[in-house]
Amino acid sequence: MTEITADVIVAVVSIFTAGITMAIGSIAPALGEGRALAEALQAIAQQPDEAPTLTRTLFVGIAMVESTGIYCLVVSMILIFANPFWDHFITKAGG
């Protein structure tokens, strides 16, 4: 049984927070994108002539919505791979 030191606590909290960030952070963009897609499909079904315009607008809109999910991804990646607190404790333990 390893002893629970500060760097272990930081590691556990970081990994847990990264998982929670991805879990919660992907719900809202997924709902938003699904709704946007459903509305766009309905609009295309009603007006097939406008399909190119609708598709382009849908792409741009979904890209905007997606950026919130991407923020969450970047934050959780930083928490796992480039966590400043973690690096601090590791250098302290090593040195």
Next chain:
Amino acid sequence: MKISPDDNILAWLGPLPINATLAYTWLVMAILVLGSYLITRRLQDIPKLTRWQNLLEILVSGLREQIRQASCQEPGPYLPFIGTLFLFIATANMLAIVPGYIPPTASLSTTTALALAVFAAVPLYGVARNGLGNYLANYLEPTLIMLPLNILGELSRTLALAVRLYGNMMNGTIIGAILLGIAPLFFPIVLQFLGLITGIVQAYIFAVLAMVFIASAQSTQDSPTQNHHSGED
């Protein structure tokens, strides 16, 4: 694990570190410049064109058509900027299938530079078209109270532009590296294909968003009629 290609130093040029971002950006620029020089060296006007000239003509006319649809204006003044953005990002992302190559767009410094170029281009195009007064009046739309929010929106969309491209590309490389450790045979290949699609879509979205931002900074009182005419042509 090296999260950014900035930390991946390939060589030293005296005291200057040449990191992977810098080296691969130069590679992409060299490919684009050399390729277009070789293709446009002998342009032909006969019905049977060379393959490469066909490719370039399809690219340029496709870009012109996309810009015309996104902005409802003639694509002439925007083609150099938007087209360069698209071609650079698309080439940088597509080369990711070459082993050992890290896309420079997976580094926050490259994407921030591209987003800052868009940030500078928006007022430049806006002032060139409408004059300084009309462009600045855009910030007071719809009322004076919205001025801080308009400025904040301008800054935050630049940040979003940079982080979106960075997040997508870094995501591809890092997930690929992790999967190589977990399931080495099949899954990384599938994910590479997904990464290629994402790379092209992100290049398209970056270019279209830049065009939309530029076009939205040019909207003045009389523009609906202008847009209508040029849209019909």
